Amino acid sequence: MCLAVPGLVESIRDDNGTRMGKVNFGGVVKDVCLAYLPEIAVGDYTIVHVGFAISKIDEASARETLRTFAELGLLEEGLAELRESDLPAEPEA
Amino acid sequence: MKHLAEYRDADTARRLAAEIGRIVTRPWAIMEVCGGQTHSIIRNGIDQLLPPEVELIHGPGCPVCVTPLETIDRALAIARRPGTILCSFGDMLRVPGSREDLFAVKAAGGDVRVVYSPLDAVKLARSQPDREVVFLAIGFETTAPANAMAAKLAAQEGLTNFSLLVSHVLVPPAIQAIMRSPGNRVNAFLAAGHVCSVMGTWQYPPVAAEFRVPIVVTGFEPLDLLEGIRRTVAQLEASRHEVENAYPRVVDERGNEAAQRVIAEVFTPVDRAWRGIGVIPESGWRLADAYAAYDAERKFDLGGITAEESPLCKSGEVLKGTLKPNQCPAFGRECTPRTPLGATMVSSEGACAAYYNAGRR
Amino acid sequence: MADQPFPPDFSQFTCPAPLRDRPQIVLGHGGGGALSQDLIEHVFLPAFGNPVLDRLGDSSVLDLAPHLAGGGRLAFSTDSYVVRPLVFPGGSIGDLAVHGTVNDLAMSGARPLYLSAGFILEEGLPIADLVGIVARMAAAARAAGVAIVTGDTKVVERGHGDGVYINTAGIGVVPPGIDLGPKQVVPGDAILVSGTLGDHGMAIMSVREGLEFEAAITSDTAPLHGLVAAMLEACPAIRLLRDPTRGGVATSLNEIAALADVGIEIDEAAIPVSPLVASACEILGLDPLQVANEGKLLAVVPAAAAGDVLAAMQAHEHGRAATPLGRVVAHHPGRVALRTTLGGSRVIPLPLGEQLPRIC
Numbered sequence: 001m002c003l004a005v006p007g008l009v010e011s012i013r014d015d016n017g018t019r020m021g022k023v024n025f026g027g028v029v030k031d032v033c034l035a036y037l038p039e040i041a042v043g044d045y046t047i048v049h050v051g052f053a054i055s056k057i058d059e060a061s062a063r064e065t066l067r068t069f070a071e072l073g074l075l076e077e078g079l080a081e082l083r084e085s086d087l088p089a090e091p092e093a
Numbered sequence: 094m095k096h097l098a099e100y101r102d103a104d105t106a107r108r109l110a111a112e113i114g115r116i117v118t119r120p121w122a123i124m125e126v127c128g129g130q131t132h133s134i135i136r137n138g139i140d141q142l143l144p145p146e147v148e149l150i151h152g153p154g155c156p157v158c159v160t161p162l163e164t165i166d167r168a169l170a171i172a173r174r175p176g177t178i179l180c181s182f183g184d185m186l187r188v189p190g191s192r193e194d195l196f197a198v199k200a201a202g203g204d205v206r207v208v209y210s211p212l213d214a215v216k217l218a219r220s221q222p223d224r225e226v227v228f229l230a231i232g233f234e235t236t237a238p239a240n241a242m243a244a245k246l247a248a249q250e251g252l253t254n255f256s257l258l259v260s261h262v263l264v265p266p267a268i269q270a271i272m273r274s275p276g277n278r279v280n281a282f283l284a285a286g287h288v289c290s291v292m293g294t295w296q297y298p299p300v301a302a303e304f305r306v307p308i309v310v311t312g313f314e315p316l317d318l319l320e321g322i323r324r325t326v327a328q329l330e331a332s333r334h335e336v337e338n339a340y341p342r343v344v345d346e347r348g349n350e351a352a353q354r355v356i357a358e359v360f361t362p363v364d365r366a367w368r369g370i371g372v373i374p375e376s377g378w379r380l381a382d383a384y385a386a387y388d389a390e391r392k393f394d395l396g397g398i399t400a401e402e403s404p405l406c407k408s409g410e411v412l413k414g415t416l417k418p419n420q421c422p423a424f425g426r427e428c429t430p431r432t433p434l435g436a437t438m439v440s441s442e443g444a445c446a447a448y449y450n451a452g453r454r
Numbered sequence: 455m456a457d458q459p460f461p462p463d464f465s466q467f468t469c470p471a472p473l474r475d476r477p478q479i480v481l482g483h484g485g486g487g488a489l490s491q492d493l494i495e496h497v498f499l500p501a502f503g504n505p506v507l508d509r510l511g512d513s514s515v516l517d518l519a520p521h522l523a524g525g526g527r528l529a530f531s532t533d534s535y536v537v538r539p540l541v542f543p544g545g546s547i548g549d550l551a552v553h554g555t556v557n558d559l560a561m562s563g564a565r566p567l568y569l570s571a572g573f574i575l576e577e578g579l580p581i582a583d584l585v586g587i588v589a590r591m592a593a594a595a596r597a598a599g600v601a602i603v604t605g606d607t608k609v610v611e612r613g614h615g616d617g618v619y620i621n622t623a624g625i626g627v628v629p630p631g632i633d634l635g636p637k638q639v640v641p642g643d644a645i646l647v648s649g650t651l652g653d654h655g656m657a658i659m660s661v662r663e664g665l666e667f668e669a670a671i672t673s674d675t676a677p678l679h680g681l682v683a684a685m686l687e688a689c690p691a692i693r694l695l696r697d698p699t700r701g702g703v704a705t706s707l708n709e710i711a712a713l714a715d716v717g718i719e720i721d722e723a724a725i726p727v728s729p730l731v732a733s734a735c736e737i738l739g740l741d742p743l744q745v746a747n748e749g750k751l752l753a754v755v756p757a758a759a760a761g762d763v764l765a766a767m768q769a770h771e772h773g774r775a776a777t778p779l780g781r782v783v784a785h786h787p788g789r790v791a792l793r794t795t796l797g798g799s800r801v802i803p804l805p806l807g808e809q810l811p812r813i814c
Contacts, residue, residue, distance in 0.1 A: 315796055452786075
């Protein structure tokens with residue numbers, strides 16, 4: 001339902017009482033309303049929907065998710081190796 | 094782009110799909126509620142990677158699709174008024190009302206404009222004080238903070254030429270309505286990650302418990318979707334029905350509390366008609382009475398606009414997952430993206446349009 | 455009366471009526487009188503001037519016999535140019551008006567020779583703006599090696615136009631032995647693309663009211679006949695060429711599939727998109743396959759010649775980033791399929807119309 005894109009907060013300013021900022025999306029910079037993320041700082045990544053930052057990206061969680069994916073691969077490769085090495089030992093299986 | 098590209102890796106996607114194939118033992122129907130997720134699934138061909146046991150049902154999560162015909166007709170009536178500028182998000186312009194769409198009103202002389210953000214609509218009102226600027230404010234919970242801020246800023250500045258035609262819809266009541274509908278086939282839900290980034294996940298445990306249905310908060314990139322599906326299948330296979338968060342880099346339990354506060358101030362819950370489905374109690378937001386001056390429905394006399402949907406359209410059944418789009422007798426005949434009869438053919442995120450455009454006829 | 459000198463001294467006389475040195479276009483500039491002549495003399499001729507145009511006849515007379523000797527055939531095309539804003543990152547309506555028609559001719563394999571230029575100006579347009587657009591148009595024509603040999607100007611009332619509309623028609627010559635067309639397309643042919651997609655459309659979007667974003671995206675507007683000549687030299691049996699302008703590659707591929715009654719298959723991983731255009735499309739929810747290009751072409755070539763044609767493209771300044779995109783297939787005639795990076799597939803539909811940013 002909702003197209004929201006991650007971007008890097010480059011600058012923050014006060015625009016007539018509204019917290020605004022420049023957010024860089026892979027080289028494309030847009031003016032974004034930061035009013036809903038009072039704690040976000042320059043250098044943080046945020047998810048932006050219709051010109052509003054709605055969530056700060058949690059880098060630790062992102063790393064954790066990616067690590068799970070990487071382990072899934074290692075696990076599978078490990079299993080494959082195991083299966084290959086196990087093959088002669090379990091002819092009846 | 095950082096935080097996107099990492100979640101599109103083809104090898105990891107295949108591994109996740111293989112893992113789903115490894116753990117699944119029987120057929121499951123999983124609904125992705127969100128139209129953005131439907132879009133990503135079709136665009137990347139994710140459903141084609143899944144084992145045959147896993148069926149994805151495309152839910153009613155496209156705000157463009159479910160906006161009721163009457164609201165569109167009201168927007169058209171407003172756009173026809175002289176001296177008025179009607180603006181909305183791009184994909185809203187193509188949605189047909191009973192007789193025509195906003196493009197047709199524009200062609201007939203109406204001033205209809207596309208904005209990227211609700212703040213652009215406020216800016217327009219500021220710069221054109223002698224014109225009435227009306228923003229067609231649709232969306233799920235994700236869009237509500239932005240639309241609420243437009244109303245709040247207009248009130249703060251005392252703009253008298255700005256108003257919103259609000260048709261907000263909410264996810265949890267829709268999930269409940271689907272689970273209660275006769276013939277429901279949905280075994281589990283992928284909850285929409287961006288809705289939860291605003292609202293948190295605290296609304297979902299009672300729903301999961303009441304209907305004994307797993308709900309996994311899921312992101313939008315291919316790996317996010319496959320991980321959401323993997324965790325859902327794992328729960329189903331283990332007869333668990335919990336709320337899990339598979340999108341923790343963006344979503345936490347509490348959500349964006351600053352946004353929730355402004356939403357609570359500006360909006361108030363209302364029974365909302367969903368195109369193709371009907372009225373779902375307390376399933377939407379309208380402007381609170383304190384913001385009545387900014388409510389286009391109260392500001393303009395729109396007469397008794399009522400609208401009836403085509404009797405041929407079976408979009409309600411499609412949205413509930415009891416009918417595949419191409420099983421509808423009108424699909425590809427009376428009903429195409431150029432001549433949509435109902436919600437699900439209207440936006441490219443709609444299940445019927447997605448099927449039609451992907452050539453699944 | 456009596457003290458008036460005779461004969462009267464006209465040297466200091468100024469008439470208050472027709473103020474000819476105006477900063478803006480007025481209706482009279484399209485009236486065919488002195489104001490029209492002013493525009494021709496001070497704006498158009500200095501920019502476009504060439505021996506044929508300078509004769510200022512009601513029509514231009516061209517001697518094509520030398521060009522057609524040996525079996526060359528005439529190619530003729532017209533297009534109208536409407537764009538907002540008139541000047542955008544990387545180009546202007548003037549560049550488009552030359553490149554668009556030159557490229558339409560080039561897609562038939564023709565070498566473009568002559569253009570006409572029809573201007574519809576809106577009352578109130580600053581003449582300085584017109585001069586700038588005309589200068590860019592003249593530079594584009596010179597660079598493309600075509601002469602603007604006839605033209606016309608009309609003025610519409612304020613509010614009845616977007617500043618400037620331009621129509622150009624072009625004449626070119628297709629060399630003997632070259633015959634491009636959908637009938638030649640057969641399953642097994644390779645589909646090549648001359649460079650990154652979506653640059654023009656996103657450059658325009660970046661400055662469109664209400665959508666503005668800051669990005670160093672510039673229009674790819676460019677004349678492609680030189681590239682085409684190099685490609686035809688590498689392989690005279692190229693089947694078909696298309697420039698994917700409005701509606702993007704999605705539209706052109708669907709047209710090819712329909713006209714040739716063949717299926718087309720492209721690979722998602724092969725689609726060339728610059729990182730900035732990809733990011734901009736991401737934000738607005740647009741598909742680069744549906745975004746306009748003004749300096750790119752699609753080529754359907756015999757599979758055996760694909761390597762040679764690709765090398766010729768990559769050796770040309772307008773084809774440096776040329777790459778294989780897909781292939782012509784016998785199944786699903788009339789349809790374009792995309793193999794996704796993840797290994798799935800989907801149909802690329804013919805885009806409905808204007809590209810609109812999505813929220814969902």
